[in-house]
Amino acid sequence: xxxxxxxxxxxxxxxxxxxxxxxxxxxxxxxxxxxxxxxxxxxxxxxxxxxxxxxxxxxxxxxxxxxxxxxxxxxxxxxxxxxxxxxxxxxxxxxxxxxxxxxxxxxxxxxxxxxxxxxxxxxxxxxxxxxxxxxxxxxxxxxxxxxxxxxxxxxxxxxxxxxxxxxxxxxxxxxxxxxxxxxxxxxxxxxxxxxxxxxxxxxxxxxxxxxxxxxxxxxxxxxxxxxxxxxxxxxxxxxxxxxxxxxxxxxxxxxxxxxxxxxxxxxxxxxxxxxxxxxxxxxxxxxxxxxxxxxxxxxxxxxxxxxxxxxxxxxxxxxxxxxxxxxxxxxxxxxxxxxxxxxxxxxxxxxxxxxxxxxxxxxxxxxxxxxxxxxxxxxxxxxxxxxxxxxxxxxxxxxxxxxxxxxxxxxxxxxxxxxxxxxxxxxxxxxxxxxxxxxxxxxxxxxxxxxxxxxxxxxxxxxxxxxxxxxxxxxxxxxxxxxxxxxxxxxxxxxxxxxxxxxxxxxxxxxxxxxxxxxxxxxxxxxxxxxxxxxxxxxxxxxxxxxxxxxxxxxxxxxxxxxxxxxxxxxxxxxxxxxxxxxxxxxxxxxxxxxxxxxxxxxxxxxxxxxxxxxxxxxxxxxxxxxxxxxxxxxx
Amino acid sequence: xxxxxxxxxxxxxxxxxxxxxxxxxxxxxxxxxxxxxxxxxxxxxxxxxxxxxxxxxxxxxxxxxxxxxxxxxxxxxxxxxxxxxxxxxxxxxxxxxxxxxxxxxxxxxxxxxxxxxxxxxxxxxxxxxxxxxxxxxxxxxxxxxxxxxxxxxxxxxxxxxxxxxxxxxxxxxxxxxxxxxxxxxxxxxxxxxxxxxxxxxxxxxxxxxxxxxxxxxxxxxxxxxxxxxxxxxxxxxxxxxxxxxxxxxxxxxxxxxxxxxxxxxxxxxxxxxxxxxxxxxxxxxxxxxxxxxxxxxxxxxxxxxxxxxxxxxxxxxxxxx
Numbered sequence: 003x004x005x006x007x008x009x010x011x012x013x014x015x016x017x018x019x020x021x022x023x024x025x026x027x028x029x030x031x032x033x034x035x036x037x038x039x040x041x042x043x044x045x046x047x048x049x050x051x052x053x054x055x056x057x058x059x060x061x062x063x064x065x066x067x068x069x070x071x072x073x074x075x076x077x078x079x080x081x082x083x084x085x086x087x088x089x090x091x092x093x094x095x096x097x098x099x100x101x102x103x104x105x106x107x108x109x110x111x112x113x114x115x116x117x118x119x120x121x122x123x124x125x126x127x128x129x130x131x132x133x134x135x136x137x138x139x140x141x142x143x144x145x146x147x148x149x150x151x152x153x154x155x156x157x158x159x160x161x162x163x164x165x166x167x168x169x170x171x172x173x174x175x176x177x178x179x180x181x182x183x184x185x186x187x188x189x190x191x192x193x194x195x196x197x198x199x200x201x202x203x204x205x206x207x208x209x210x211x212x213x214x215x216x217x218x219x220x221x222x223x224x225x226x227x228x229x230x231x232x233x234x235x236x237x238x239x240x241x242x243x244x245x246x247x248x249x250x251x252x253x254x255x256x257x258x259x260x261x262x263x264x265x266x267x268x269x270x271x272x273x274x275x276x277x278x279x280x281x282x283x284x285x286x287x288x289x290x291x292x293x294x295x296x297x298x299x300x301x302x303x304x305x306x307x308x309x310x311x312x313x314x315x316x317x318x319x320x321x322x323x324x325x326x327x328x329x330x331x332x333x334x335x336x337x338x339x340x341x342x343x344x345x346x347x348x349x350x351x352x353x354x355x356x357x358x359x360x361x362x363x364x365x366x367x368x369x370x371x372x373x374x375x376x377x378x379x380x381x382x383x384x385x386x387x388x389x390x391x392x393x394x395x396x397x398x399x400x401x402x403x404x405x406x407x408x409x410x411x412x413x414x415x416x417x418x419x420x421x422x423x424x425x426x427x428x429x430x431x432x433x434x435x436x437x438x439x440x441x442x443x444x445x446x447x448x449x450x451x452x453x454x455x456x457x458x459x460x461x462x463x464x465x466x467x468x469x470x471x472x473x474x475x476x477x478x479x480x481x482x483x484x485x486x487x488x489x490x491x492x493x494x495x496x497x498x499x500x501x502x503x504x505x506x507x508x509x510x511x512x513x514x515x516x517x518x519x520x521x522x523x524x525x526x527x528x529x530x531x532x533x534x535x536x537x538x539x540x541x542x543x544x545x546x547x548x549x550x551x552x553x554x555x556x557x558x559x560x561x562x563x564x565x566x567x568x569x570x571x572x573x574x575x576x577x578x579x580x581x582x583x584x585x586x587x588x589x590x591x592x593x594x595x596x597x598x599x600x601x602x603x604x605x606x607x608x609x610x611x612x613x614x615x616x617x618x619x620x621x622x623x624x625x626x627x628x629x630x631x632x633x634x635x636x637x638x
Numbered sequence: 639x640x641x642x643x644x645x646x647x648x649x650x651x652x653x654x655x656x657x658x659x660x661x662x663x664x665x666x667x668x669x670x671x672x673x674x675x676x677x678x679x680x681x682x683x684x685x686x687x688x689x690x691x692x693x694x695x696x697x698x699x700x701x702x703x704x705x706x707x708x709x710x711x712x713x714x715x716x717x718x719x720x721x722x723x724x725x726x727x728x729x730x731x732x733x734x735x736x737x738x739x740x741x742x743x744x745x746x747x748x749x750x751x752x753x754x755x756x757x758x759x760x761x762x763x764x765x766x767x768x769x770x771x772x773x774x775x776x777x778x779x780x781x782x783x784x785x786x787x788x789x790x791x792x793x794x795x796x797x798x799x800x801x802x803x804x805x806x807x808x809x810x811x812x813x814x815x816x817x818x819x820x821x822x823x824x825x826x827x828x829x830x831x832x833x834x835x836x837x838x839x840x841x842x843x844x845x846x847x848x849x850x851x852x853x854x855x856x857x858x859x860x861x862x863x864x865x866x867x868x869x870x871x872x873x874x875x876x877x878x879x880x881x882x883x884x885x886x887x888x889x890x891x892x893x894x895x896x897x898x899x900x901x902x903x904x905x906x907x908x909x910x911x912x913x914x915x916x917x918x919x920x921x922x923x924x925x926x927x928x929x930x931x932x933x934x935x936x937x938x939x940x941x942x943x944x945x946x947x948x949x950x951x952x953x954x955x956x957x958x959x
Binding site: 031032238241242243244245249253256257258259261262264281282283284285286287288289290291292293294295297299300301303304306307308309310311312313314315316317318319333334337397424427428430433434435436437464465466467468469470471472473474475476477483484485 | 650678684694701703711716717722927932936940942947952954
């Protein structure tokens with residue numbers, strides 16, 4: 003890795019931090035670099051602190067690091083929160099008007115944070131002002147550069163002879179990103195190109211922003227010395243996409259033929275439904291246009307109810323939610339289970355319990371997904387590790403739902419949802435569609451929906467199909483779907499449903515159940531979005547000559563215990579890595595394999611793991627210096 | 639071959655109490671389906687939980703016996719995905735107006751073209767007679783330990799306030815009128831609500847068949863009971879909103895609301911309100927998805943020889959570096 007650079011911009015929510023980061027990410031991706039960006043924000047509409055950290059590299063990267071190389075700040079809070087986190091030889095560009103702002107002037111600080119910050123500044127004998135913390139950064143070896151954002155606007159306003167520009171502080175975001183690109187000597191045409199593409203729907207706004215950007219860019223390249231960071235342009239060797247976190251499941255649903263999605267708004271799941279509705283009319287090869295019906299319901303109970311109703315018509319149907327919403331779906335999930343309904347629930351986890359940290363990351367809901375709903379019924383719980391995987395996995399989960407006639411809970415999380423990254427262009431040719439035993443025609447007049455078969459899965463009719471009349475009930479039922487309380491039929495039906503769990507383990511290909519990323523006597527076992535930081539940490543350890551194995555479990559229910567046992571047979575030390583308090587995967591391993599992972603590396607601050615802190619903790623394990631339970635805490 | 643009422647009956651044993659008002663409703667639904675000659679495979683009964691929830695098992699069309707309070711959610715999902723289906727949702731008053739009240743209101747806002755029938759007996763029968771949302775304040779039915787402490791919901795009024803475009807009331811012992819009301823509800827273009835007064839012979843000892851029939855109040859002259867039930871169609875009441883005009887709409891809604899509050903001495907049945915000038919949900923979807931009705935979700939092809947046929951290249955190109 004010759005280039006590994008992290009750039010961060012912060013500001014109050016609503017100030018365009020995300021747009022600035024998108025511009026930055028586009029510029030570098032157009033130059034042929036790999037991107038991994040993450041967004042952090044409060045549960046708030048306007049005013050609270052948000053920031054975006056974008057990491058760029060010439061090699062594939064899958065996570066963030068500890069610290070940042072360059073920080074752009076046009077408000078005091080960003081400086082207070084992140085200045086101390088800029089790495090040695092790093093750069094800060096900040097708005098000079100902020101210098102005398104005090105810690106107590108920032109009304110959005112939580113009380114506890116304010117106290118921690120003040121005692122840090124006290125202990126270092128610094129004033130509790132922006133200047134104070136910048137001095138500290140300077141002593142850490144950071145180059146601190148002031149620019150009056152206000153004056154930039156005034157000068158631009160005079161140049162363009164447009165007095166209104168003087169007060170357009172909402173352009174601070176574009177000024178900030180352009181100043182940094184000017185300082186870093188990035189080709190300015192990439193900046194223009196990116197702004198035009200981001201504002202493509204609003205031409206006049208695009209023009210104004212391009213003028214502002216070029217003005218700030220030229221200002222910075224004239225004023226500042228060249229930084230020591232170099233970014234040679236690279237040739238783009240494979241078709242690459244720059245994707246937001248929800249693109250994988252959204253586009254995955256479209257290609258997989260999901261034609262009905264009901265949802266109730268909830269962070270961080272809503273973006274997916276929004277995407278589907280924006281793209282509701284679909285181009286179909288050699289056929290008339292298709293469409294995805296996206297229905298915003300009155301609550302999550304209705305969302306799952308409607309999706310089940312739609313599924314009964316033979317439509318591939320799903321709902322998308324987060325923990326609190328999924329809690330409300332539990333009763334209907336059980337109904338879907340007993341009625342053998344193919345259904346996909348896309349579950350973007352966030353940090354609980356209850357409302358918890360509503361806009362922050364967590365992998366807290368895996369055991370809940372496995373156990374939600376009263377009674378015993380089969381379901382599949384499947385987890386994706388990154389955006390690209392989630393595209394292919396989405397097609398898989400719809401196949402699983404159809405083939406095994408079970409509800410499938412597809413686990414993702416806020417870390418994936420609010421990441422922006424480059425990845426290889428999604429490859430449609432890898433997608434297959436298997437609708438299992440769904441019938442298009444029934445000739446016989448003796449159709450029974452829940453007929454016994456050797457694999458426990460019955461041919462499936464749909465509402466509207468001639469000769470295919472069936473009944474459903476949440477009660478135990480006979481082969482027709484009529485209520486029964488007969489003890490013999492009860493046993494037959496429980497066997498019919500539950501037996502498919504073994505069938506699922508036997509029939510889903512091994513490499514869809516578990517991915518063995520690497521071998522090693524010390525081996526990490528994990529699931530979901532912890533994948534990215536783990537892969538990057540392992541690479542860092544490799545550079546130190548340390549080999550670490552990594553097994554990612556994708557199929558979490560039914561649990562592939564025999565396969566995992568096989569993969570772990572030569573492993574001496576097992577480390578469980580996940581973003582929750584209790585080590586939920588560890589408890590599945592204890593339950594299924596009757597062994598306890600040797601170490602747990604856990605993080606539950608609501609912030610995603612960085613590869614750096616993971617690297618440090620694994621190294622402790624290697625050096626026999628780790629606690630059984632290592633807890634990671636980095637991140638603002 | 640013409641369909642007969644018998645074609646819509648299943649051989650499932652009906653375990654409702656003898657004398658239950660629900661029998662009349664099931665019969666009326668079967669008669670209505672036969673009279674409308676809807677092919678059996680093109681209609682579906684969705685039901686909630688409780689005695690009324692079992693209805694779907696007794697009718698020989700697709701039957702989906704759902705969850706307590708949730709019947710409208712399942713039914714709307716099916717109807718939206720396949721608008722060619724004729725869907726009737728049924729459930730009790732506790733189901734629809736207690737635990738399911740949120741869905742009731744939201745369904746009104748959507749105005750999906752289907753029918754919802756509430757079996758309204760003012761008690762929770764299957765759990766042994768607790769007070770339901772339509773039981774009047776202070777009333778004490780047989781199995782209540784103390785009189786009811788809640789005010790009652792007005793089903794017709796709530797339906798109109800929520801946006802249902804058809805609101806009617808039937809009586810389970812007038813099967814002929816009930817059958818006609820069901821047909822009118824099914825044919826209505828939009829969401830139709832039908833509140834059916836249905837005496838629970840086991841737990842509601844106040845609103846009994848005799849009470850509705852006025853057996854407790856004998857006309858001094860004729861020496862005959864004076865029934866409480868009367869039919870709106872026998873009066874000059876006009877429930878239809880004829881043109882899109884605020885005054886017309888307000889007048890029709892107001893008169894329906896006032897009518898819906900009549901109780902005790904005079905209880906109206908029939909159509910209270912009918913408005914086909916509000917766009918049904920189908921139309922709202924067609925406005926944004928022009929071929930929605932011809933090519934709805936349930937009928938779309940999504941693959942050929944196991945390969946997807948959706949063309950996503952335009953979407954992917956938007957995000958290409």
